Amino acid sequence: MAISEPETTPTADAMVRLRGINLIYGDNHVLRDLDLTVAPGEKVVIIGPSGSGKTTILRVIMTLARPNSGTVEIDGRHLYHEERSGALVKAGEKHIRDVRTDISMVFQHFNLFPHMTAIENTMLAPIKVLGLSKGEARSRGADLLETVGLGAKLDQYPAELSGGQKQRVAIARSLAMRPKVMLFDEVTSALDPELVGEVLAVLKEIALSGTMTMMLVTHEMGFAREAADRVLMFDHGAILEDGSPEQILRNPEHERTKAFLRAVLAH
């Protein structure tokens, strides 16, 4: 069943387009002149060593980190810029918020709202941002929690849930916003090994059953092989390799990719 239908169908040929993105943090050139295009409905897995900048790409798209230069387009619309009388100027907060509605993100450490129950976590943003009524938000949230296997836990607080359950609530919370792009930042890295499977199952379901554009930073190579359309190997702020899962995971070209895969797959 399709649990991840976005609100409207995409209009442009690229759902996410990064052009010339540079991000410098102190002495660190975290992202170097980055160009990246993600097609609608594509499932992209990003791998690479820590410090390579892979998480930063997601954060730039989610507006949690501002690039020093470059542009980001979501479904044909500029995120950080607006068009005024034909020219491209820096966007105001209102415009950014407007475009940001199409993006959502799931975090490594869940970031659930501890003072709200699972269902309330999923309801807040649809009510406040999308203007749903309480009843509509509740039924949407209940359906999503049911789909991720937590139908019995609607009224539990995050403190009463396991790590895997918390992450599934976080996923349901993001899905409730019906975004066009979903970003996943190492969403299984903070989980005990036996809980990783239940979250990967949900991710696979989203990937295989719908038209959701997904970008995932992860070490889970099994998932990449089974559900990804494309794998990007990141290193030192730039894309080192870009290809299908078979190409990258079986036949990497670069030495650094080979070394990285050897280290990760050794676990």
Next chain:
Amino acid sequence: MLVFAQASNGWSWDMEYALEILPAIASGLLQTVVATLVGITIGMVLGLVLALLRRSRLKLIRWPTSFIIEFVRGTPLLVQLFFIFYVLPNFGLTLSPFVTLVVGLGIHYGTYTSESYRAGIDNVERGQWEASTALNLSSTTTWARVILPQAIPTVIPALGNYLVAMFKDAPIGVAVAAGGILLAATSEASRSFQPVEPFTVMGLLFLAVSLPAALFVRYLERRYGYQRA
């Protein structure tokens, strides 16, 4: 009651007067500092005693101690000073204003420091106690050589905080006519009917001590790590 004349409009700062009284106020400040140092010494010792009493296995000792601590912490220092100054003479113990002040400060803050000691002692790992038993150390040795040496350093930032807090309370000695910065200022003000300069000089001198002291305590907190009581 202290009565000050109301100045007419057109008041201006009398620098000459301010400088004239500066030595007197500064000398009062010194008395306040001395009272604080004596008071904190009493408080640190009393605090440790209370903390140890509170860990007694005898309910007969534990409960009254806990109650006394709660009662002293829940009532104003000023009233406690009055109690010491006016009530104790009825039982044959007449204390001078200065001694009243330092004893009052010592008891009041002793209850606060006892909480800090308690936290410090509780924070020493169980393993230390178990090792001491396994080595057959006597209770005294365990306390003196194993537990307290580990508990007390963590208490230092809290004690520093209480030292500064006590300094801020110490001018209260004026209520029982104990020498201090506030007594100096009020005496001067009622003598000259010019309250602004004495109280301003008092305030400035006071800040000149309390602000650096607070910074120093924050340094201690960073150095020794912060343990909240």
Next chain:
Amino acid sequence: MLNANQFQSFLDGAWLTVQVFLLAALLGTILSMIFGIMGLSENRFWRALARVYVEVARGASAIVLIFFAAFAIPIILGIPPRIFAAAITALGVNMGGYGAEVVRTGIQSVPRGQTEASIALNLTVTDRLRHIVLPQAVVVMIPPYGSLSIEVMKGTALVSLVGLADLTNRAQNLRIQRPVIEAAGGTAPSSVVIFGTALVMYFLMSQVIALFYRWLERRVGGRWYKERG
């Protein structure tokens, strides 16, 4: 023992104590919120201003501020002295210095991830503060704010030194009256009774405040706060 009139006088004094406390706490809370949030500003100037207020309001002790506000400020401003307002202002400003730190650290204690999740869900800044950050910050702030409130209540005893007829002042007056009462042929209550009664009344007040804050914490925190790791 105190006779009915005397006890009534004490109750009147206690009522004044309560009024001073509540008004000072109101002012203190407002200042705490203003300067607490100011201390979190992205703008360096506001942050510095908040820092200055916190350091000075805390560094000058309550008693110094009360005397300065009651006797020096009216002259500086050329207005008639209003002791009641001055005392409340001094206590409120002093409380604000400590409270601002409680507010600031409380808000800072909310993990950054909560803000990031709010951005990821596209909540407005107002919604984020109202529904996510403040509810979590407030629960953390309650215990230290409770202790602070009790300190302020105890601090109200200081207003007796500048002439307000609070509970401490009534006790002092009664003690001074003792010779007069005896001379007129009556039996005056002993100092133990006078100050003992006052202490007990203050103690009851501090316990009521403590109970209130414990109730408040349970009410605001609820299930999610107690169970979290």
